[in-house]
Amino acid sequence: MSGNAKVEAYLSSKKESSSGEISKKFAELEEFYNKKLWHQLTLGLVKLVKLPEMQQGTELLNLYSNLITEMENKINPLSLVELAAAIMKQYSDPKEAIAFVEKIRPKVVDHQESHVYCKVLIAQVTLRQLEDKEATKKLLDETEKMLDEIDGVTPTHGKFYQLASELYCLTGAHADYYRASLRYLGCSDPPTDPTERTQQAFYLGLAALLGEGIYNFGELLAHPILESLKGTNLEWLMRLLLAFNAGNINEFESMKPLWSSQPDLLAKEIELREKIRLLCLMEMTFKRKAFDRQLKFEEVAEETGLPINQVEVMVMRALSLDLVRGSIDQVEQKVNITWVQPRVLDKTQLAAMLERLNAWCDDVDSMQKLLEEQAAPILTL
The missing domain is CATH 1.25.40 (Serine Threonine Protein Phosphatase 5, Tetratricopeptide repeat)
Structure with a gap:
């Protein structure tokens, strides 16, 4: 039986033997196929495979072997992989599901997003059914490099x-x-x-x-x-x-x-205490004005709840993690911080920053007025 006759026989049989919505869907597919409306046929297939009635038994496997396999070159690569994602679920053996996707992969290899999608499907089966975490990690590491080459977010x-x-x-x-x-x-x-x-x-x-x-x-x-x-x-x-x-x-x-x-x-109580103390140091620095970021050991100890003799070690930890930058004055028992790691701010922190920006604008305005007042004597020299 030729490919066309095989497809026509399958579509006609499903149209006659199915009931209700499914019969209507197959009638539409038959019309699209006969008129060679490949785009509309593809859209119809994508909708069809999502119907609960088609996800029973081996319905999707039959759909693939009788229809999709005969027109794979006419389906856009991403839709083909989307169809494969639904079909592969009807394989009871995970290795057969992987083999099925591996058979699809060479057909979409020139389309980067579709190729990545295939790799993700294989990794899904490897993790969820074969429960091979190491193999999954290797697959995802390979796939991430390919994903980075795709423009935008898909x-x-x-x-x-x-x-x-x-x-x-x-x-x-x-x-x-x-x-x-x-x-x-x-x-x-x-x-x-x-x-x-x-x-x-x-x-x-x-x-x-x-x-x-x-x-x-x-x-x-x-x-x-x-x-x-x-x-x-x-x-x-x-x-x-x-x-x-x-x-x-x-x-x-x-x-x-x-x-x-x-x-x-x-x-992890000890680690949590260390983390919140480091965040406390960052917040103390953030709240200070840029010209007032000398923190006394006593202040840091009081805010973080640490004994004063442990403050220096904590600050050194913050410096090593690049959460803050600056220097420690052991003699004066002070920390001079010049930079704090940027963070996504909440509304309270944004309000505090706005207040400091307003204060900075006032300072700049005052300096401008001072220069204007004092400029005349200088310019007449």
Whole structure:
């Protein structure tokens, strides 16, 4: 049987044997195929594979072998991979699913986004079904280099970062999970299910607190997904993130009965105290005017809750992490800070910055008036 006859027989059979909406869909596909309207046929197929009735048994596998395989060269690469993503789910053997995508991959290799999408699909099966974390990590590392070559932000970026965040969650890589999840949220909509949204917000909050090298909470605090914690028994996490962002040691201590109920946080209590003290130092520096950033050891000790003999070590730690820049005067027991690492600011911090900018503008205005008043005698010399 020729390819055309095979397709026509399949479409006619499905149109006659199906009921309701499915029969109507196949009638439309038959019309598009007969008229060689490949674009409309592709759009129809993308919609068809999403219908629950088609996701039963081997319906999609039959659709592929009887129709799609005969017109793959007429389907745009991204749509072909989108169809493959639905079809591969009907393979009971994960290795067969991977082999199926590997068969599709050479057909879209010249289209970078589609090629990356194929790699992500293979990595999905490798992680979720084969549970091979090491192989998944290798695949994602290879894919990320290809992803960086794609201009702009595409839906494939979202799929990549979603899978990367799943991997880092399973391996306990808090900082990597935090960064991947924020990138995922930056190019995809958050889950619509309230329970999933709350869970993702909770995991993100924990990752921000526990992630090594994460001292900027502003981007997470500004994201709407944290709103899903409000009104739940996890709302305390949002308060804790705000306390860390402000370097508020007292709030952190007062909330201990809440955050210590979370085993992961309790196990990292020493690291959490170090992190919030470093953030406290950054916030102290941020609040000071540019010409008034000499902090006495006593001031730092009082704000951070550290004994005065441990202040120097903490400041050295902040300098080594490049959170701040400056110098330590051991004789005078002072820290001279010239720079603090930029952060995403919340509304309170922005208001404080606005106040300082207004004060700076007033100073500049006063200097201008002074020069105008004193310029006449100088110019007549």
